[in-house]
Amino acid sequence: MNFTHFITNHGKRVNREHFLHLVQVAKIDGIISEPELKLLHKQGRKFGLTEPEIENLINTEAGHNYHSPYSLEDKFGELFNIAQMILADELVMESEKRMLRRYAIAVGIKDNVIEKLIDILLNGVAKGAEQEHLFKEFKKK
Numbered sequence: 001m002n003f004t005h006f007i008t009n010h011g012k013r014v015n016r017e018h019f020l021h022l023v024q025v026a027k028i029d030g031i032i033s034e035p036e037l038k039l040l041h042k043q044g045r046k047f048g049l050t051e052p053e054i055e056n057l058i059n060t061e062a063g064h065n066y067h068s069p070y071s072l073e074d075k076f077g078e079l080f081n082i083a084q085m086i087l088a089d090e091l092v093m094e095s096e097k098r099m100l101r102r103y104a105i106a107v108g109i110k111d112n113v114i115e116k117l118i119d120i121l122l123n124g125v126a127k128g129a130e131q132e133h134l135f136k137e138f139k140k141k
Contacts, residue, residue, distance in 0.1 A: 015047035016057065018069075018078055021103065023058050025085040028096050032058070033089040043081060068107040075107040076138060080131045083121035092122060116141050 022043055026036040037058075044054035069075050082103055086096040097118060104114045117138060124134040 016049065016053075018081070019044055019047050019049060019054075019057055021078065022081055022085050025082050025096065025099055026088070028093070028099050035088040035090075036085060039085060039088045043084075072139075073135060075109070076135045077131060078107065079104060079109075079117070079121060080125070080134065083125045087122065087125050097122075113141060 019040075022040060023032075026032045026040060032040070040058060041051070041054055044051075044057070049057070069078060079100065082100055086092055086100060100118055100121070101114055104117055105111075109117055120134055120138050120141075124137070
């Protein structure tokens with residue numbers, strides 16, 4: 001096994017874990033709606049997962065442990081994707097906000113900025129703002 005093989009597998013493992021977090025968000029209300037399912041497949045392909053891998057991960061996500069990314073930009077990216085998933089069905093439930101808050105805590109966002117972050121993410125994603133723009137806005141706060 002060469003070094004590039006290790007990096008490729010590690011990158012795919014990281015993407016698979018992040019994808020599982022999105023599945024958990026989609027399932028928070030007990031069902032995965034059609035818009036959520038479409039977004040899961042789109043994100044899964046973006047992460048380099050095959051359709052069978054996507055379906056398998058959707059069906060077997062229970063019991064997954066979360067591993068936070070290292071950089072603030074990567075952490076924000078995961079939270080941005082979670083916000084997209086929350087808004088995919090155009091309904092924002094309190095349980096989904098709690099899950100977003102829980103992931104913000106898990107990635108190490110400071111308590112005093114979590115509510116502002118959630119506001120930036122949910123309002124920005126609802127308005128169709130790009131991730132990079134919202135990240136810059138968050139860093140200003």
